[in-house]
Amino acid sequence: MSAIEFRDHDHAACMRSTMQAAEAQCAVRGLRLTPVRRRALEILLSEHRALGAYDLLAHLSAEGLGAQPPVAYRALDFLVKAGLAHKIEALNAYVGCVHPGEDHAPAFLICRGCRSVAEAETSPTKSRLGDAARAAGFRIERSVVEAEGLCPACQETGA
Amino acid sequence: MSAIEFRDHDHAACMRSTMQAAEAQCAVRGLRLTPVRRRALEILLSEHRALGAYDLLAHLSAEGLGAQPPVAYRALDFLVKAGLAHKIEALNAYVGCVHPGEDHAPAFLICRGCRSVAEAETSPTKSRLGDAARAAGFRIERSVVEAEGLCPACQETGA
DNA sequence: ACACCGCTGTTATAACATATCAATACCCAA
DNA sequence: TTGGGTATTGATATGTTATAACAGCGGTGT
Numbered sequence A, B: 001m002s003a004i005e006f007r008d009h010d011h012a013a014c015m016r017s018t019m020q021a022a023e024a025q026c027a028v029r030g031l032r033l034t035p036v037r038r039r040a041l042e043i044l045l046s047e048h049r050a051l052g053a054y055d056l057l058a059h060l061s062a063e064g065l066g067a068q069p070p071v072a073y074r075a076l077d078f079l080v081k082a083g084l085a086h087k088i089e090a091l092n093a094y095v096g097c098v099h100p101g102e103d104h105a106p107a108f109l110i111c112r113g114c115r116s117v118a119e120a121e122t123s124p125t126k127s128r129l130g131d132a133a134r135a136a137g138f139r140i141e142r143s144v145v146e147a148e149g150l151c152p153a154c155q156e157t158g159a
Numbered sequence C: 001a002c003a004c005c006g007c008t009g010t011t012a013t014a015a016c017a018t019a020t021c022a023a024t025a026c027c028c029a030a
Numbered sequence D: 001t002t003g004g005g006t007a008t009t010g011a012t013a014t015g016t017t018a019t020a021a022c023a024g025c026g027g028t029g030t
Helices: A009-027 A035-045 A052-064 A068-082 A128-136 A154-157 B009-029 B037-047 B054-063 B071-079 B127-138 B152-156
Strands: A085-086 A093-096 A106-111 A117-121 A137-149 B086-089 B094-096 B106-111 B117-121 B139-150
Touching: A009 A035, A009 A068, A035 A052, A035 A068, A035 A093, A052 A068, A052 A093, A052 B009, A068 A085, A068 A093, A085 A106, A117 B127, A128 A137, A128 B106, A128 B117, A128 B139, A137 B127, B009 B037, B037 B054, B037 B071, B037 B094, B054 B071, B071 B086, B071 B094, B086 B106, B127 B139
Parallel strands: A106 A137, B106 B139
Antiparallel strands: A085 A093, A106 A117, A137 B139, B086 B094, B106 B117
């Protein structure tokens, strides 16, 4: 089953369970989900959309949680390193991870209409890129897989 | 046969044939490969490496071909739209295309040691991401597939 | 000549990201 | 419980990537 992000769902419950999973992850791994980090993650998860660092910063500073770029970038670094959020390279923006903890090589479906982002799985080694890498003797450490296009809803309206 | 970029090769010949292919493309499609654009492409092709827009601009301005950012970005826009160059999203940098003309959905192997970039092929629809997209009713228009790691040469030195 | 259109020149600014250093909080061992 | 190490936060400044906006130039077709 996939791409819950594009479908109607009980988002309040979705957020609650994701936050719980994130907290559990931090507890297990001895990471500190401080107030700024926690709130940053909540903001990223509040919609299944990619948010720029400065968008995040605007939310945080409106709540008195810091007003300078490093505040946002430090929170994002932490979340990304902890696997609780991902950077969307094609947008220079960030999105909360919907299944934190599971060790994963994420791939993304990005709607250019509504900027929604759905997370899927890849297996870098099994792809054609993996074949090319093996043939070239290249050792893959990290992979970026992002597809831009239109989600079902935006196909109807925007055509 | 793949990833000539990481191997020793007659690069002068490689560049010449690529430039010829680019010119042929432009001729066929009625695009104007002006001096700035031509030189920008040569610079991008002069090594199989990703170059930042401002790196490119430095080269161009050293040759009296314009000193302001828009010069570089306009050339890059043209080259990317014409399929003569590609943007590497993970680096916010640009690389010349080694087989212009062939309509392609490129994928890249990016060496973090020497910043070399090799171009491979993907088929977005056939990947697991394509499966996820179909399942979600998502229409893919463009895909970004990039793998970072170490090329054969850098594995030996850097370990 | 002239209108049109694509390209270039230039100024300014927007958007994204990091370096650096000082101050504070937290943890743990002596 | 005190001190020392480490992680986190606060703040200023700056670096890097990218675009908006508008003026001028140069060819093409009529």
